[in-house]
Amino acid sequence: MRNNQELLSLLVDMAKATRCCQQDSSYGEDITFTQFYIINLIAEQGTLRLTDLHALLSVEKSTSTRLIDPIVQRGYVKKEKSACDCRAIDLTLTEKGHETNIEHWKCLNDFFNQLLAEIPEDKQEEVFSCVVLFLKAVKKVFNHPGCS
Amino acid sequence: MRNNQELLSLLVDMAKATRCCQQDSSYGEDITFTQFYIINLIAEQGTLRLTDLHALLSVEKSTSTRLIDPIVQRGYVKKEKSACDCRAIDLTLTEKGHETNIEHWKCLNDFFNQLLAEIPEDKQEEVFSCVVLFLKAVKKVFNHPGCS
DNA sequence: CCTCCATAGTTGTATGATACAACTATATTG
DNA sequence: CAATATAGTTGTATCATACAACTATGGAGG
Numbered sequence: 001m002r003n004n005q006e007l008l009s010l011l012v013d014m015a016k017a018t019r020c021c022q023q024d025s026s027y028g029e030d031i032t033f034t035q036f037y038i039i040n041l042i043a044e045q046g047t048l049r050l051t052d053l054h055a056l057l058s059v060e061k062s063t064s065t066r067l068i069d070p071i072v073q074r075g076y077v078k079k080e081k082s083a084c085d086c087r088a089i090d091l092t093l094t095e096k097g098h099e100t101n102i103e104h105w106k107c108l109n110d111f112f113n114q115l116l117a118e119i120p121e122d123k124q125e126e127v128f129s130c131v132v133l134f135l136k137a138v139k140k141v142f143n144h145p146g147c148s
Numbered sequence: 149m150r151n152n153q154e155l156l157s158l159l160v161d162m163a164k165a166t167r168c169c170q171q172d173s174s175y176g177e178d179i180t181f182t183q184f185y186i187i188n189l190i191a192e193q194g195t196l197r198l199t200d201l202h203a204l205l206s207v208e209k210s211t212s213t214r215l216i217d218p219i220v221q222r223g224y225v226k227k228e229k230s231a232c233d234c235r236a237i238d239l240t241l242t243e244k245g246h247e248t249n250i251e252h253w254k255c256l257n258d259f260f261n262q263l264l265a266e267i268p269e270d271k272q273e274e275v276f277s278c279v280v281l282f283l284k285a286v287k288k289v290f291n292h293p294g295c296s
Numbered sequence: 297c298c299t300c301c302a303t304a305g306t307t308g309t310a311t312g313a314t315a316c317a318a319c320t321a322t323a324t325t326g
Numbered sequence: 327c328a329a330t331a332t333a334g335t336t337g338t339a340t341c342a343t344a345c346a347a348c349t350a351t352g353g354a355g356g
Contacts, residue, residue: 004253004260005192010279011169012185016206017286018166021159022341023314024290032341037160044153051304058164063343065306070341087304087351105152111289112152118285123278130271130278131158137266138165141259142172170312171343180312199333211314213335218312235322235333 035071036104042077042093043101049082050089076100183219184252190225190241191249197230198237224248 022033031039034057041056042048053064068091071077076097082088093101119127170181179187182205189204190196201212216239219225224245230236241249267275 004257006276007260007263008185008188008256010276010283011181013283013287014162014279015166015169015181017283018163019206019314020286020290021163033159033163034342037156040156049304058167059342060344061305062307062345067342082304085304085352089305108156109152112155114289115155115285118288119281123281126274127278127282128154128158130275131162131282133267133271134275134279135158135161135165137263138168139161140266141262142168167343182313197333207313208315209334210316210336215313230333233323233333237334 030074031071031076031100031104034067035076036101036108038068039071039076039093039097039101040105042091043098046092048091050091053091071097178222179219179224179248179252182215183224184256186216186239187219187224187241187245187249188253190239191246194240196239198239201239219245 024033038053038057041053050064050068051061053068054061057064057067059067068077068079072079075094078092078094078097080090080092082090116124172181186201186205189201198212198216199209201216202209205212205215207215216225216227220227223242226240226242226245228238228240230238264272
């Protein structure tokens with residue numbers, strides 16, 4: 001069994017890895033990791049309601065407003081009032097947004113290939129399911145009333 | 149094999165988990181996760197050179213200066229010029245800092261117990277070693293010249 | 297048809313983490 | 327001693343983020 005110092009280090013390392021992802025520019029110099037992820041989400045779904053973005057990113061609604069702002073300004077994403085509900089905002093990709101998505105996926109694929117290369121092939125499946133399990137556990141505990 | 153959409157989701161989930169850790173107040177209302185970690189590090193080592201902190205946190209030196217600032221202000225940590233090198237700063241815990249460390253470890257232990265409870269006992273060892281492996285892989289790729 | 301409440305988004309304001317560059321002060325080495 | 331390297335601080339800027347107050351719109355019940 002692990003002791004709790006090791007677990008704390010694990011959380012800190014996770015924070016570091018996250019920081020690396022968010023600061024790296026594999027997904028482009030012009031947009032951040034989160035912004036790329038948003039573009040990717042819109043690309044997947046065609047149209048994305050801003051409300052749904054709050055949920056997908058697990059952030060406060062004002063945060064999603066502000067996250068999309070730069071990519072709207074820079075012409076990656078189009079923001080339109082929904083036809084069926086005037087309060088709502090529908091997000092779609094511009095041509096530039098589509099190109100960017102494809103372009104950055106190339107870089108991301110390279111990144112993932114390198115990542116996989118660091119993990120023995122016969123362990124990859126195990127590693128990923130374990131990481132998923134771990135992240136789910138963390139998430140679940142934070143939803144519990146717990147110590148906080 | 150996983151497809152890369154799943155891998156991307158994994159990274160995003162990792163970022164969410166990190167955010168949870170950093171916003172949660174299990175380790176106290178008065179200090180942040182990183183600040184608690186710093187206090188814990190000083191407690192472990194007795195005295196910590198500020199330079200060493202840059203490395204332990206993997207941050208720029210100006211960042212560590214600013215991270216310790218609030219906990220120095222609030223009287224958890226004492227900042228003193230090193231006797232042997234006048235340029236250097238030695239960090240030590242105050243009495244309050246020690247108490248805080250012990251207090252917050254109680255909360256953190258609870259948190260880890262809850263976390264472990266979410267993972268079947270016979271899988272815990274596997275899960276943690278896989279997460280470690282994964283984080284190491286991420287770290288290693290970012291050190292490579294790679295796509296960025 | 298109103299009224300009341302709920303929902304979608306925006307804006308003001310504040311905080312934390314972070315980097316880079318320029319700077320000061322001190323140590324070390326040739 | 328001079329030149330260079332190291333430790334830390336400060337100015338400045340950016341991103342992510344939350345909460346609260348606000349506007350505008352939609353829906354449900356009388």
